Amino acid sequence: MIDAISFNDSTLRYLDQRYLPLREEYVSTRNYEEAIEAIKTLAVRGAPLIGVAAAYTIILGINSFQGTKEEFPSFFKSLVAEVEASRPTAVNLFFAAARLKKVYAENYETDTIEALFAKMNTAARKIHDDEIANCDAMSRHGVDQIKIDLAHILKTRKLNVLTHCNTGTLACCGTGSALGVIRLAWQEGLIERVITSESRPLLQGLRLTAWELEHDGIPFVSISDSSSAFLMQRGMIDFGIVGADRIAANGDTANKIGTCAHAISAYHHNLPFYIAAPVSTIDITIPDGTHIPIEERNADELRTIFGTQVASPTTPVLNYAFDVTPGKYLRGIITDKEAVVGNYITGLAALMEE
Ligand SMILES: CSC[C@@H](O)[C@@H](O)C(=O)COP(=O)(O)O
Structure with missing residues:
Protein backbone atom coordinates (compact mmCIF):
# COMPACT_ATOMS: atom_id res chain seq x y z
CA MET A 1 0.00 0.00 0.00
CA ILE A 2 1.06 3.61 -0.64
CA ASP A 3 2.76 5.06 2.44
CA ALA A 4 1.31 8.58 2.45
CA ILE A 5 2.63 9.43 5.92
CA SER A 6 4.78 7.83 8.60
CA PHE A 7 6.55 8.85 11.78
CA ASN A 8 9.66 7.05 13.01
CA ASP A 9 12.76 8.09 14.97
CA SER A 10 11.20 11.51 15.60
CA THR A 11 11.02 12.10 11.85
CA LEU A 12 7.89 12.80 9.82
CA ARG A 13 7.99 11.31 6.32
CA TYR A 14 5.32 12.07 3.75
CA LEU A 15 4.66 11.66 0.07
CA ASP A 16 4.50 15.16 -1.43
CA GLN A 17 1.13 15.01 -3.19
CA ARG A 18 1.68 18.19 -5.20
CA TYR A 19 3.86 16.36 -7.69
CA LEU A 20 1.79 13.23 -8.22
CA PRO A 21 1.37 11.40 -10.49
CA LEU A 22 4.37 12.70 -12.40
CA ARG A 23 6.84 12.43 -9.55
CA GLU A 24 6.82 10.30 -6.39
CA GLU A 25 8.78 12.43 -3.98
CA TYR A 26 9.04 11.60 -0.27
CA VAL A 27 10.03 14.32 2.18
CA SER A 28 11.46 13.74 5.66
CA THR A 29 11.49 16.44 8.29
CA ARG A 30 12.02 16.98 12.01
CA ASN A 31 10.99 20.61 11.73
CA TYR A 32 7.43 21.38 12.79
CA GLU A 33 7.31 24.61 10.77
CA GLU A 34 8.10 22.65 7.61
CA ALA A 35 5.33 20.22 8.52
CA ILE A 36 2.85 23.10 8.92
CA GLU A 37 3.90 24.38 5.50
CA ALA A 38 3.24 20.91 4.03
CA ILE A 39 -0.33 21.06 5.36
CA LYS A 40 -0.86 24.61 4.06
CA THR A 41 0.47 23.89 0.59
CA LEU A 42 -1.45 20.57 0.25
CA ALA A 43 1.72 18.52 0.06
CA VAL A 44 -0.25 16.49 2.61
CA ARG A 45 -4.00 16.78 2.30
CA GLY A 46 -7.36 15.09 2.76
CA ALA A 47 -9.23 15.48 6.04
CA PRO A 48 -8.12 12.34 7.95
CA LEU A 49 -4.52 12.69 6.74
CA ILE A 50 -4.51 16.35 7.77
CA GLY A 51 -5.58 15.20 11.25
CA VAL A 52 -2.75 12.65 11.43
CA ALA A 53 -0.23 15.17 10.03
CA ALA A 54 -1.38 17.77 12.59
CA ALA A 55 -0.85 15.31 15.45
CA TYR A 56 2.68 14.45 14.28
CA THR A 57 3.42 18.14 13.67
CA ILE A 58 2.59 18.86 17.30
CA ILE A 59 4.94 16.03 18.30
CA LEU A 60 7.71 17.55 16.14
CA GLY A 61 7.04 20.87 17.86
CA ILE A 62 7.27 19.48 21.38
CA ASN A 63 10.40 17.53 20.45
CA SER A 64 12.03 20.87 19.64
CA PHE A 65 11.13 22.30 23.07
CA GLN A 66 14.19 23.04 25.19
CA GLY A 67 12.76 25.03 28.09
CA THR A 68 11.77 24.10 31.62
CA LYS A 69 8.57 22.33 32.59
CA GLU A 70 7.14 25.65 33.79
CA GLU A 71 7.77 27.19 30.36
CA PHE A 72 6.05 24.36 28.52
CA PRO A 73 2.36 25.43 28.86
CA SER A 74 2.78 28.69 26.94
CA PHE A 75 5.00 27.02 24.33
CA PHE A 76 2.43 24.24 23.85
CA LYS A 77 -0.47 26.70 23.59
CA SER A 78 1.16 28.73 20.83
CA LEU A 79 2.38 25.58 19.02
CA VAL A 80 -1.15 24.15 18.90
CA ALA A 81 -2.58 27.51 17.80
CA GLU A 82 -0.06 27.63 14.95
CA VAL A 83 -0.98 24.12 13.80
CA GLU A 84 -4.71 24.87 14.09
CA ALA A 85 -4.31 27.93 11.88
CA SER A 86 -2.89 25.89 8.98
CA ARG A 87 -6.20 24.83 7.35
CA PRO A 88 -9.60 25.87 8.66
CA THR A 89 -12.18 23.47 7.22
CA ALA A 90 -11.12 19.87 7.93
CA VAL A 91 -12.31 19.31 11.49
CA ASN A 92 -10.00 16.29 11.83
CA LEU A 93 -7.17 18.76 12.38
CA PHE A 94 -8.96 20.24 15.41
CA PHE A 95 -10.00 16.77 16.57
CA ALA A 96 -6.34 15.68 16.59
CA ALA A 97 -5.23 18.85 18.37
CA ALA A 98 -8.01 18.39 20.96
CA ARG A 99 -6.85 14.83 21.67
CA LEU A 100 -3.30 16.01 22.38
CA LYS A 101 -4.55 18.96 24.43
CA LYS A 102 -6.52 16.47 26.54
CA VAL A 103 -3.43 14.32 27.16
CA TYR A 104 -1.57 17.47 28.16
CA ALA A 105 -4.35 18.68 30.48
CA GLU A 106 -4.74 15.31 32.19
CA ASN A 107 -1.03 14.65 32.76
CA TYR A 108 0.89 17.92 32.98
CA GLU A 109 0.60 18.32 36.75
CA THR A 110 1.60 14.76 37.65
CA ASP A 111 4.10 13.71 34.96
CA THR A 112 7.69 14.60 34.23
CA ILE A 113 8.07 16.39 30.89
CA GLU A 114 9.58 13.20 29.39
CA ALA A 115 6.64 11.06 30.55
CA LEU A 116 4.17 13.65 29.24
CA PHE A 117 5.85 13.73 25.81
CA ALA A 118 5.82 9.93 25.67
CA LYS A 119 2.06 9.90 26.31
CA MET A 120 1.50 12.51 23.61
CA ASN A 121 3.56 10.45 21.20
CA THR A 122 1.40 7.42 21.93
CA ALA A 123 -1.76 9.49 21.43
CA ALA A 124 -0.55 10.77 18.04
CA ARG A 125 0.25 7.25 16.88
CA LYS A 126 -3.18 6.08 17.99
CA ILE A 127 -4.87 8.79 15.91
CA HIS A 128 -2.94 7.40 12.92
CA ASP A 129 -3.78 3.74 13.71
CA ASP A 130 -7.44 4.61 14.29
CA GLU A 131 -7.75 6.31 10.90
CA ILE A 132 -6.36 3.20 9.19
CA ALA A 133 -8.88 0.98 11.00
CA ASN A 134 -11.71 3.46 10.31
C1 LIG B 1 -11.24 11.43 2.91
S1 LIG B 1 -10.75 12.90 2.35
C2 LIG B 1 -12.21 13.88 2.37
C3 LIG B 1 -11.94 15.25 1.97
O1 LIG B 1 -10.91 15.76 2.75
C4 LIG B 1 -11.62 15.35 0.48
O2 LIG B 1 -12.74 14.97 -0.26
C5 LIG B 1 -11.25 16.76 0.18
O3 LIG B 1 -12.09 17.58 -0.06
C6 LIG B 1 -9.82 17.08 0.31
O4 LIG B 1 -9.54 18.41 0.03
P1 LIG B 1 -8.03 18.88 0.00
O5 LIG B 1 -8.13 20.34 -0.28
O6 LIG B 1 -7.36 18.11 -1.08
O7 LIG B 1 -7.46 18.59 1.36
Whole structure:
Protein backbone atom coordinates (compact mmCIF):
# COMPACT_ATOMS: atom_id res chain seq x y z
CA MET A 1 0.00 0.00 0.00
CA ILE A 2 1.06 3.61 -0.64
CA ASP A 3 2.76 5.06 2.44
CA ALA A 4 1.31 8.58 2.45
CA ILE A 5 2.63 9.43 5.92
CA SER A 6 4.78 7.83 8.60
CA PHE A 7 6.55 8.85 11.78
CA ASN A 8 9.66 7.05 13.01
CA ASP A 9 12.76 8.09 14.97
CA SER A 10 11.20 11.51 15.60
CA THR A 11 11.02 12.10 11.85
CA LEU A 12 7.89 12.80 9.82
CA ARG A 13 7.99 11.31 6.32
CA TYR A 14 5.32 12.07 3.75
CA LEU A 15 4.66 11.66 0.07
CA ASP A 16 4.50 15.16 -1.43
CA GLN A 17 1.13 15.01 -3.19
CA ARG A 18 1.68 18.19 -5.20
CA TYR A 19 3.86 16.36 -7.69
CA LEU A 20 1.79 13.23 -8.22
CA PRO A 21 1.37 11.40 -10.49
CA LEU A 22 4.37 12.70 -12.40
CA ARG A 23 6.84 12.43 -9.55
CA GLU A 24 6.82 10.30 -6.39
CA GLU A 25 8.78 12.43 -3.98
CA TYR A 26 9.04 11.60 -0.27
CA VAL A 27 10.03 14.32 2.18
CA SER A 28 11.46 13.74 5.66
CA THR A 29 11.49 16.44 8.29
CA ARG A 30 12.02 16.98 12.01
CA ASN A 31 10.99 20.61 11.73
CA TYR A 32 7.43 21.38 12.79
CA GLU A 33 7.31 24.61 10.77
CA GLU A 34 8.10 22.65 7.61
CA ALA A 35 5.33 20.22 8.52
CA ILE A 36 2.85 23.10 8.92
CA GLU A 37 3.90 24.38 5.50
CA ALA A 38 3.24 20.91 4.03
CA ILE A 39 -0.33 21.06 5.36
CA LYS A 40 -0.86 24.61 4.06
CA THR A 41 0.47 23.89 0.59
CA LEU A 42 -1.45 20.57 0.25
CA ALA A 43 1.72 18.52 0.06
CA VAL A 44 -0.25 16.49 2.61
CA ARG A 45 -4.00 16.78 2.30
CA GLY A 46 -7.36 15.09 2.76
CA ALA A 47 -9.23 15.48 6.04
CA PRO A 48 -8.12 12.34 7.95
CA LEU A 49 -4.52 12.69 6.74
CA ILE A 50 -4.51 16.35 7.77
CA GLY A 51 -5.58 15.20 11.25
CA VAL A 52 -2.75 12.65 11.43
CA ALA A 53 -0.23 15.17 10.03
CA ALA A 54 -1.38 17.77 12.59
CA ALA A 55 -0.85 15.31 15.45
CA TYR A 56 2.68 14.45 14.28
CA THR A 57 3.42 18.14 13.67
CA ILE A 58 2.59 18.86 17.30
CA ILE A 59 4.94 16.03 18.30
CA LEU A 60 7.71 17.55 16.14
CA GLY A 61 7.04 20.87 17.86
CA ILE A 62 7.27 19.48 21.38
CA ASN A 63 10.40 17.53 20.45
CA SER A 64 12.03 20.87 19.64
CA PHE A 65 11.13 22.30 23.07
CA GLN A 66 14.19 23.04 25.19
CA GLY A 67 12.76 25.03 28.09
CA THR A 68 11.77 24.10 31.62
CA LYS A 69 8.57 22.33 32.59
CA GLU A 70 7.14 25.65 33.79
CA GLU A 71 7.77 27.19 30.36
CA PHE A 72 6.05 24.36 28.52
CA PRO A 73 2.36 25.43 28.86
CA SER A 74 2.78 28.69 26.94
CA PHE A 75 5.00 27.02 24.33
CA PHE A 76 2.43 24.24 23.85
CA LYS A 77 -0.47 26.70 23.59
CA SER A 78 1.16 28.73 20.83
CA LEU A 79 2.38 25.58 19.02
CA VAL A 80 -1.15 24.15 18.90
CA ALA A 81 -2.58 27.51 17.80
CA GLU A 82 -0.06 27.63 14.95
CA VAL A 83 -0.98 24.12 13.80
CA GLU A 84 -4.71 24.87 14.09
CA ALA A 85 -4.31 27.93 11.88
CA SER A 86 -2.89 25.89 8.98
CA ARG A 87 -6.20 24.83 7.35
CA PRO A 88 -9.60 25.87 8.66
CA THR A 89 -12.18 23.47 7.22
CA ALA A 90 -11.12 19.87 7.93
CA VAL A 91 -12.31 19.31 11.49
CA ASN A 92 -10.00 16.29 11.83
CA LEU A 93 -7.17 18.76 12.38
CA PHE A 94 -8.96 20.24 15.41
CA PHE A 95 -10.00 16.77 16.57
CA ALA A 96 -6.34 15.68 16.59
CA ALA A 97 -5.23 18.85 18.37
CA ALA A 98 -8.01 18.39 20.96
CA ARG A 99 -6.85 14.83 21.67
CA LEU A 100 -3.30 16.01 22.38
CA LYS A 101 -4.55 18.96 24.43
CA LYS A 102 -6.52 16.47 26.54
CA VAL A 103 -3.43 14.32 27.16
CA TYR A 104 -1.57 17.47 28.16
CA ALA A 105 -4.35 18.68 30.48
CA GLU A 106 -4.74 15.31 32.19
CA ASN A 107 -1.03 14.65 32.76
CA TYR A 108 0.89 17.92 32.98
CA GLU A 109 0.60 18.32 36.75
CA THR A 110 1.60 14.76 37.65
CA ASP A 111 4.10 13.71 34.96
CA THR A 112 7.69 14.60 34.23
CA ILE A 113 8.07 16.39 30.89
CA GLU A 114 9.58 13.20 29.39
CA ALA A 115 6.64 11.06 30.55
CA LEU A 116 4.17 13.65 29.24
CA PHE A 117 5.85 13.73 25.81
CA ALA A 118 5.82 9.93 25.67
CA LYS A 119 2.06 9.90 26.31
CA MET A 120 1.50 12.51 23.61
CA ASN A 121 3.56 10.45 21.20
CA THR A 122 1.40 7.42 21.93
CA ALA A 123 -1.76 9.49 21.43
CA ALA A 124 -0.55 10.77 18.04
CA ARG A 125 0.25 7.25 16.88
CA LYS A 126 -3.18 6.08 17.99
CA ILE A 127 -4.87 8.79 15.91
CA HIS A 128 -2.94 7.40 12.92
CA ASP A 129 -3.78 3.74 13.71
CA ASP A 130 -7.44 4.61 14.29
CA GLU A 131 -7.75 6.31 10.90
CA ILE A 132 -6.36 3.20 9.19
CA ALA A 133 -8.88 0.98 11.00
CA ASN A 134 -11.71 3.46 10.31
CA CYS A 135 -11.25 2.95 6.58
CA ASP A 136 -11.93 -0.78 6.81
CA ALA A 137 -15.03 -0.27 8.95
CA MET A 138 -16.39 2.49 6.66
CA SER A 139 -15.80 0.37 3.58
CA ARG A 140 -17.80 -2.53 5.02
CA HIS A 141 -20.74 -0.32 6.08
CA GLY A 142 -20.70 1.48 2.74
CA VAL A 143 -20.74 -1.67 0.64
CA ASP A 144 -23.57 -3.13 2.75
CA GLN A 145 -25.61 0.04 2.22
CA ILE A 146 -24.96 0.09 -1.53
CA LYS A 147 -26.05 -3.54 -1.79
CA ILE A 148 -29.38 -2.58 -0.21
CA ASP A 149 -29.98 0.70 -2.09
CA LEU A 150 -28.88 -0.53 -5.50
CA ALA A 151 -30.08 -4.14 -5.32
CA HIS A 152 -32.49 -3.52 -8.22
CA ILE A 153 -29.59 -2.70 -10.58
CA LEU A 154 -27.20 -5.29 -9.17
CA LYS A 155 -29.66 -8.02 -10.18
CA THR A 156 -28.67 -7.46 -13.80
CA ARG A 157 -25.38 -5.56 -13.95
CA LYS A 158 -22.50 -3.87 -12.13
CA LEU A 159 -22.49 -0.21 -11.06
CA ASN A 160 -20.90 2.98 -12.35
CA VAL A 161 -19.90 5.25 -9.51
CA LEU A 162 -19.02 8.95 -9.47
CA THR A 163 -16.48 10.26 -6.99
CA HIS A 164 -14.92 13.68 -6.49
CA CYS A 165 -11.54 14.86 -5.20
CA ASN A 166 -9.32 12.23 -3.59
CA THR A 167 -10.49 10.15 -0.66
CA GLY A 168 -8.11 7.22 -0.91
CA THR A 169 -4.95 6.13 0.83
CA LEU A 170 -3.41 9.50 0.06
CA ALA A 171 -6.16 11.24 2.03
CA CYS A 172 -6.90 8.75 4.79
CA CYS A 173 -3.83 6.57 5.54
CA GLY A 174 -5.85 3.33 5.14
CA THR A 175 -7.76 2.23 2.05
CA GLY A 176 -9.78 5.45 2.03
CA SER A 177 -13.20 6.78 2.95
CA ALA A 178 -15.28 7.02 -0.25
CA LEU A 179 -12.47 5.38 -2.22
CA GLY A 180 -12.22 2.68 0.46
CA VAL A 181 -15.90 1.87 -0.11
CA ILE A 182 -15.31 1.83 -3.87
CA ARG A 183 -12.24 -0.42 -3.49
CA LEU A 184 -14.17 -2.98 -1.43
CA ALA A 185 -17.19 -2.79 -3.73
CA TRP A 186 -14.83 -3.49 -6.66
CA GLN A 187 -13.27 -6.44 -4.83
CA GLU A 188 -16.78 -7.81 -4.25
CA GLY A 189 -17.60 -7.53 -7.96
CA LEU A 190 -20.12 -4.68 -7.72
CA ILE A 191 -18.32 -2.02 -9.77
CA GLU A 192 -18.18 -1.64 -13.55
CA ARG A 193 -16.30 1.64 -13.67
CA VAL A 194 -15.34 4.58 -11.47
CA ILE A 195 -15.92 8.08 -12.80
CA THR A 196 -13.55 10.54 -11.17
CA SER A 197 -14.14 14.26 -11.61
CA GLU A 198 -11.03 16.36 -11.97
CA SER A 199 -11.52 18.63 -8.91
CA ARG A 200 -10.38 22.02 -10.13
CA PRO A 201 -8.17 23.85 -9.42
CA LEU A 202 -5.65 21.46 -7.84
CA LEU A 203 -6.90 18.35 -9.66
CA GLN A 204 -6.99 15.88 -6.80
CA GLY A 205 -9.47 13.72 -8.79
CA LEU A 206 -7.60 13.80 -12.09
CA ARG A 207 -4.13 13.38 -10.56
CA LEU A 208 -4.52 11.49 -7.30
CA THR A 209 -7.67 9.38 -7.50
CA ALA A 210 -6.78 8.33 -11.03
CA TRP A 211 -3.28 7.41 -9.80
CA GLU A 212 -4.65 5.27 -6.97
CA LEU A 213 -7.21 3.53 -9.20
CA GLU A 214 -4.61 2.80 -11.86
CA HIS A 215 -2.30 1.44 -9.16
CA ASP A 216 -5.06 -1.00 -8.08
CA GLY A 217 -6.17 -1.91 -11.60
CA ILE A 218 -9.72 -0.63 -11.06
CA PRO A 219 -11.36 0.56 -14.32
CA PHE A 220 -11.97 4.31 -14.31
CA VAL A 221 -12.51 7.33 -16.48
CA SER A 222 -11.81 10.97 -15.60
CA ILE A 223 -14.22 13.78 -16.41
CA SER A 224 -14.26 17.54 -16.02
CA ASP A 225 -16.15 18.76 -12.95
CA SER A 226 -18.98 20.12 -15.06
CA SER A 227 -19.73 16.82 -16.85
CA SER A 228 -21.54 14.89 -14.14
CA ALA A 229 -25.11 16.12 -14.84
CA PHE A 230 -24.76 15.14 -18.49
CA LEU A 231 -23.46 11.67 -17.63
CA MET A 232 -26.34 11.19 -15.19
CA GLN A 233 -28.82 12.24 -17.89
CA ARG A 234 -27.33 9.56 -20.14
CA GLY A 235 -27.59 6.85 -17.46
CA MET A 236 -23.79 6.59 -17.18
CA ILE A 237 -23.72 7.04 -13.39
CA ASP A 238 -25.65 4.88 -10.89
CA PHE A 239 -24.59 6.53 -7.66
CA GLY A 240 -22.10 8.97 -6.18
CA ILE A 241 -19.88 8.75 -3.14
CA VAL A 242 -17.46 11.35 -1.79
CA GLY A 243 -15.61 12.19 1.41
CA ALA A 244 -16.03 15.09 3.81
CA ASP A 245 -14.00 17.72 5.58
CA ARG A 246 -16.63 18.58 8.15
CA ILE A 247 -20.15 17.31 8.77
CA ALA A 248 -22.52 19.46 10.81
CA ALA A 249 -25.01 17.99 13.31
CA ASN A 250 -27.82 18.07 10.71
CA GLY A 251 -25.80 16.26 8.02
CA ASP A 252 -24.81 19.33 5.99
CA THR A 253 -21.38 18.43 4.66
CA ALA A 254 -18.36 20.45 3.58
CA ASN A 255 -16.27 18.76 0.92
CA LYS A 256 -14.13 19.74 -2.06
CA ILE A 257 -15.66 22.53 -4.12
CA GLY A 258 -17.89 21.01 -6.79
CA THR A 259 -19.38 18.33 -4.52
CA CYS A 260 -22.65 20.18 -4.00
CA ALA A 261 -23.30 20.43 -7.77
CA HIS A 262 -22.72 16.67 -8.13
CA ALA A 263 -25.07 15.95 -5.20
CA ILE A 264 -27.85 18.19 -6.50
CA SER A 265 -27.57 16.59 -9.93
CA ALA A 266 -27.75 13.13 -8.39
CA TYR A 267 -30.81 14.13 -6.37
CA HIS A 268 -32.47 15.50 -9.50
CA HIS A 269 -31.79 12.24 -11.34
CA ASN A 270 -32.96 10.15 -8.38
CA LEU A 271 -29.53 8.60 -7.84
CA PRO A 272 -28.20 7.89 -4.35
CA PHE A 273 -25.35 10.15 -3.28
CA TYR A 274 -23.35 9.23 -0.17
CA ILE A 275 -20.78 10.78 2.11
CA ALA A 276 -18.18 8.43 3.58
CA ALA A 277 -16.26 9.87 6.51
CA PRO A 278 -14.93 8.77 9.89
CA VAL A 279 -16.69 9.97 13.04
CA SER A 280 -13.67 12.28 13.54
CA THR A 281 -15.06 14.37 10.65
CA ILE A 282 -18.39 15.05 12.39
CA ASP A 283 -18.59 18.38 14.18
CA ILE A 284 -21.58 17.88 16.43
CA THR A 285 -21.02 21.31 18.02
CA ILE A 286 -22.37 23.13 14.97
CA PRO A 287 -26.05 22.83 14.07
CA ASP A 288 -25.75 23.22 10.30
CA GLY A 289 -23.47 23.93 7.36
CA THR A 290 -23.65 27.71 7.62
CA HIS A 291 -21.29 27.44 10.62
CA ILE A 292 -18.55 25.58 8.77
CA PRO A 293 -15.54 27.82 8.08
CA ILE A 294 -14.79 27.56 4.39
CA GLU A 295 -11.18 27.97 3.34
CA GLU A 296 -10.56 30.54 0.64
CA ARG A 297 -7.27 29.95 -1.10
CA ASN A 298 -4.87 32.07 -3.09
CA ALA A 299 -6.39 33.49 -6.29
CA ASP A 300 -3.35 32.43 -8.30
CA GLU A 301 -4.34 28.78 -7.88
CA LEU A 302 -7.13 29.60 -10.32
CA ARG A 303 -5.42 32.18 -12.52
CA THR A 304 -2.57 29.80 -13.22
CA ILE A 305 -2.46 26.12 -14.06
CA PHE A 306 0.49 24.54 -12.31
CA GLY A 307 2.64 27.60 -12.72
CA THR A 308 1.46 28.63 -16.19
CA GLN A 309 -0.42 31.91 -16.26
CA VAL A 310 -3.80 31.36 -17.97
CA ALA A 311 -5.70 34.47 -16.85
CA SER A 312 -4.69 38.05 -16.43
CA PRO A 313 -2.92 38.46 -13.06
CA THR A 314 -5.51 41.14 -12.26
CA THR A 315 -8.59 38.95 -12.90
CA PRO A 316 -10.69 39.00 -9.73
CA VAL A 317 -11.13 35.47 -8.46
CA LEU A 318 -13.12 33.61 -5.81
CA ASN A 319 -11.24 30.46 -4.89
CA TYR A 320 -13.25 28.61 -2.25
CA ALA A 321 -11.64 25.23 -1.54
CA PHE A 322 -14.86 23.63 -0.28
CA ASP A 323 -18.62 23.86 -0.61
CA VAL A 324 -21.44 22.69 1.64
CA THR A 325 -23.94 20.08 0.48
CA PRO A 326 -27.23 20.26 2.38
CA GLY A 327 -28.02 16.96 4.10
CA LYS A 328 -31.31 16.66 2.22
CA TYR A 329 -29.43 15.81 -0.98
CA LEU A 330 -27.66 12.86 0.64
CA ARG A 331 -28.89 9.29 0.66
CA GLY A 332 -26.69 8.50 3.64
CA ILE A 333 -23.57 9.26 5.66
CA ILE A 334 -21.32 6.22 5.94
CA THR A 335 -19.12 6.31 9.03
CA ASP A 336 -16.76 3.85 10.66
CA LYS A 337 -19.44 3.07 13.27
CA GLU A 338 -22.42 2.65 10.95
CA ALA A 339 -24.24 4.06 7.95
CA VAL A 340 -26.61 6.83 8.99
CA VAL A 341 -29.64 7.17 6.73
CA GLY A 342 -32.79 9.17 7.34
CA ASN A 343 -32.70 11.61 10.23
CA TYR A 344 -29.14 12.91 10.53
CA ILE A 345 -29.82 15.00 13.62
CA THR A 346 -30.69 11.97 15.73
CA GLY A 347 -28.47 9.51 13.82
CA LEU A 348 -25.26 11.56 14.07
CA ALA A 349 -25.93 12.54 17.69
CA ALA A 350 -26.36 8.87 18.59
CA LEU A 351 -22.96 8.07 17.02
CA MET A 352 -21.26 10.60 19.25
CA GLU A 353 -22.76 9.04 22.38
CA GLU A 354 -21.65 5.47 21.63
C1 LIG B 1 -11.24 11.43 2.91
S1 LIG B 1 -10.75 12.90 2.35
C2 LIG B 1 -12.21 13.88 2.37
C3 LIG B 1 -11.94 15.25 1.97
O1 LIG B 1 -10.91 15.76 2.75
C4 LIG B 1 -11.62 15.35 0.48
O2 LIG B 1 -12.74 14.97 -0.26
C5 LIG B 1 -11.25 16.76 0.18
O3 LIG B 1 -12.09 17.58 -0.06
C6 LIG B 1 -9.82 17.08 0.31
O4 LIG B 1 -9.54 18.41 0.03
P1 LIG B 1 -8.03 18.88 0.00
O5 LIG B 1 -8.13 20.34 -0.28
O6 LIG B 1 -7.36 18.11 -1.08
O7 LIG B 1 -7.46 18.59 1.36
